[in-house]
Every structure is written in C-alpha cells, then in structure tokens.
Amino acid sequence: MSSAEVVIVGGGPAGAATAIALARAGRDVLVLERSRFPRDKPCGDCANPGSLEELRRLGVAERLEPLLRPHELRGWYVEAPDGSAFRAEFGRGRSGDAAPQLGWAVRRRDLDRALLNEAERAGARVRFGFRVFDVTRRGKRVCGVVGRSGAYGEETIRASWVVGADGLRSVVRRRLSVKAPQPRVKKIALVGHLAGDWSGSAGFGELRVRDGRCCGFAPLASGAGANITLVVPQAEAKQIGGDARGFLQSALNGFPEVAARLRLAALDPRVMVTGPFDVSVRRPSFAGALLVGDAAGYFDPFTGQGINQALRGARWAAVAIEAALREPRRERRALRWYALQVRRHNAATHGLQRVIDAVISRPALMSAFIRVLSRGESQAARRLLRVTGDLADPVTLLDPLVWLRPPLRATG
Numbered sequence: 001m002s003s004a005e006v007v008i009v010g011g012g013p014a015g016a017a018t019a020i021a022l023a024r025a026g027r028d029v030l031v032l033e034r035s036r037f038p039r040d041k042p043c044g045d046c047a048n049p050g051s052l053e054e055l056r057r058l059g060v061a062e063r064l065e066p067l068l069r070p071h072e073l074r075g076w077y078v079e080a081p082d083g084s085a086f087r088a089e090f091g092r093g094r095s096g097d098a099a100p101q102l103g104w105a106v107r108r109r110d111l112d113r114a115l116l117n118e119a120e121r122a123g124a125r126v127r128f129g130f131r132v133f134d135v136t137r138r139g140k141r142v143c144g145v146v147g148r149s150g151a152y153g154e155e156t157i158r159a160s161w162v163v164g165a166d167g168l169r170s171v172v173r174r175r176l177s178v179k180a181p182q183p184r185v186k187k188i189a190l191v192g193h194l195a196g197d198w199s200g201s202a203g204f205g206e207l208r209v210r211d212g213r214c215c216g217f218a219p220l221a222s223g224a225g226a227n228i229t230l231v232v233p234q235a236e237a238k239q240i241g242g243d244a245r246g247f248l249q250s251a252l253n254g255f256p257e258v259a260a261r262l263r264l265a266a267l268d269p270r271v272m273v274t275g276p277f278d279v280s281v282r283r284p285s286f287a288g289a290l291l292v293g294d295a296a297g298y299f300d301p302f303t304g305q306g307i308n309q310a311l312r313g314a315r316w317a318a319v320a321i322e323a324a325l326r327e328p329r330r331e332r333r334a335l336r337w338y339a340l341q342v343r344r345h346n347a348a349t350h351g352l353q354r355v356i357d358a359v360i361s362r363p364a365l366m367s368a369f370i371r372v373l374s375r376g377e378s379q380a381a382r383r384l385l386r387v388t389g390d391l392a393d394p395v396t397l398l399d400p401l402v403w404l405r406p407p408l409r410a411t412g
Ligand SMILES: Cc1cc2nc3c(=O)[nH]c(=O)nc-3n(C[C@H](O)[C@H](O)[C@H](O)COP(=O)(O)OP(=O)(O)OC[C@H]3O[C@@H](n4cnc5c(N)ncnc54)[C@H](O)[C@@H]3O)c2cc1C
Pocket: 009, 010, 011, 012, 013, 014, 015, 032, 033, 034, 035, 041, 042, 043, 044, 045, 046, 047, 048, 130, 131, 132, 133, 165, 166, 167, 168, 170, 171, 189, 190, 191, 229, 274, 277, 292, 293, 294, 295, 298, 301, 304, 305, 306, 307, 308, 310
C-alpha cells in the first residue's frame, strides 16, 4: 500500500496550489488526478486580478507569465437585454500612480498544466490517470483514499490528510457524506473556442444577456483564439441532443456581435457542456480531510470568481494542514479556522452572485441596472468590477455613496 503525508484529489487550481504551498513547506504531497494533462475544463478562461494576486502570493506568477503569455484583461463590457451597456476597468492599485489592475485570459488547459508543473517543481508527486472513488477511515478519522488507475488497477493510498480538490461533482465530498442541497439555479453552460488571433482587442472581456441566455467572449493569448461561453436555462439541455457545437452555433445567432466573429474564424470541433453549478456545502473540514475550491461550494460562473476561490481556499487549506501537522493537539482549532474562512468567503461572494443572478434573470431590472451603471464610467460600475475582480470586499457595495456619487471622469 502506498502512502503520503498529504493526498490531494484533483489537480485543478485548488489542488495544484495546495500542493505547491505544502510541498514548499517540506511536506510529502501526492496529487491524484483522474485525467491526463493537458486537459480542457469548461471555463470562461479568465483569471481575475484577485486570482493574479493569489498567484503572486504563491510565488508562481512571474514564472507563469512568460510561459503562458496570457491576454491581459483590463475589465469587462456588460450588455443588458435592451442594448444598454457599460464598460469598466478593474481600476488601479491603492496609490494614485499605481499600475492598472489586470487579470489574465488564458486557456485553462495551459494554466492548469503550468500550475501542476509548479507543484512538481516544488516537490509534490503527481499521478495522472488515477480516479479516486472512496475515502478510507480509522474510526471517524479519514486516513486515505481508494482509487483506480489503468496501469495498477484498484489501490488504497494512506495519508495523514486528504484534500478533496476534485471540483464541482466532488467524489470526496460525497464520500464524506456532505449533503449538498439540490441546485436552486438551474442553468447549464456550453464552452467553445474560436480559432484566430483576437489578442489585438482592447483587453475587455464581454458579457451579454439576452432572452434568458448569457454569452461571454474573451480573447486569449496571441494565437490561442478566444473563449465563447454560453449559459442557458437547464430546460434547454434537451435541445442539445448529441450536438453541442451545432446548438452553440445556432444559439449564437441571438448574439449577432459574436456570431459575426464565427464567420471570420472556425469554432473548435469540441464544445464542452456542464451544469448545473449551484453547489452549497455547509461543512468543508473533517478530521483528516478538507474540501477546497469548487468541491467546497460554487454558485454561478457569471462573475468569473471560481479560480480566485480555488486559489484562496488552497492558501487557507495549506495553513490549516501545516498547523495541524506541526501541532496535532491544535488540529480542531485549525479545522474550525479553515471552515470559518471558507464559510465567510462563500457567504459574501455567493451572496453577491445570488443578487446578480436575480437581476440578470429579470430583463427589465437588468436593463435598468445597466443603465445606472452606464452613466459615464460610474463609481458603482468601477466598484462592482473591483468586487467581482476579488480586489474589494462585497460589503463595500453597500456604501450608498458609491451609488450616489457622480460618475468619475474616465482614466487612461
Ligand atoms: C461555464 C463556466 C465558466 C467559468 N468561468 C470562469 C472564469 O472565467 N473565471 C473563473 O475564475 N472561474 C470560472 N469558472 C469557475 C472555475 O472554472 C472553477 O471554479 C475552478 O476551475 C475551480 O477549480 P478547482 O481546482 O476547485 O476544480 P477543477 O478546476 O474542476 O479541478 C478539479 C480536478 O479534479 C479532477 N478530478 C475530479 N474528480 C476526480 C477523482 N474522482 N479523482 C481524481 N481526480 C479527480 C478533475 O479532473 C480536475 O482536474 C467557470 C465555471 C464554469 C462552469
């Protein structure tokens, strides 16, 4: 039977970042990933400025940038069903002359592979093609996982700590008997990639809401094309049948600005479908196990905050596990601390995402809201972008002055 001090299930951003932090702390870390990398993942491919801050804290941003050559994301253009729209930047750092805050638009198969390479560089072991299907326990304590790989068949791996970083449909979460209530938001997403070079654009991602559907467009690094993400009500899933690409192409006719680009470049043959997304988790920590990233709860992709949540969660998970390994008698405290961080974060970000979801699902309300945000470059638009860019706390949106102050003059 093989073993590791920490077994991490899933090699996405949550798993890779947890592995980097713990391996750097000198821990024996094993990442078990069911896919073979590089693998695609349904995502809008936009790491917001808060995610970049996390990558800097992790000490990998400088190495990843020249490798990935991401398209720099300055902000978002958002359009309501009646055609009213606003475009806002994430803003600048705290001091007046600070550089603009940027995000990265980068294809997930490239970002995730690069992050997992960093985990290996830091000393973590990675096993690809290993699918975990259960956790093992000694009494109430989790003490390992059971999985299967093509080469070795079924295998049990012992661990002092198991991290469930296995995404939205986490097996670890299910095996820990964490009940996730039925999703209240019933939507699915189709994600495709457009060939060509769209990197000459001004660095704004685009979001358009029309007829109950939402379409995102993000130019990626030079030569890497662009991401098209379409979110539709789950009821439309039946119409997809076996032809996700055909469905996406025909649905994009409702978004002529995006459909026009489809006439200029080819859509990748593979279109990914996923959903529903709304997974709420009450308990992310257990004796011997933590849930991180999407496995610890997710709401909706509209604001593009999932990568940040995964990286932040990884930072907290590494702190908690390191503290518990160093001083086992303080384990309960470390687990409580971790659960508090996750719950606080999820309550604030998912709470805001719920409000935004309520607005975008009411066309008249969304149009009125966007009209308010489109007055010049309003303070409210800028603040909203800072919050969804994970640069400011959602509670700062409750400041009435943000909504009453006159628009700012546009900055360069
Ligand atoms: C349509 C859509 C668009 C989105 N757009 C954005 C965006 O633009 N910006 C943003 O920040 N966020 C976005 N998100 C959210 C973001 O993609 C996720 O929040 C993020 O990927 C979470 O990272 P993670 O590491 O927790 O999970 P994942 O990235 O899902 O990684 C989980 C890993 O675990 C592996 N795994 C799963 N099960 C097992 C198993 N049993 N055994 C072994 N390995 C396993 C998987 O293969 C995978 O590699 C979007 C989400 C969706 C659905």
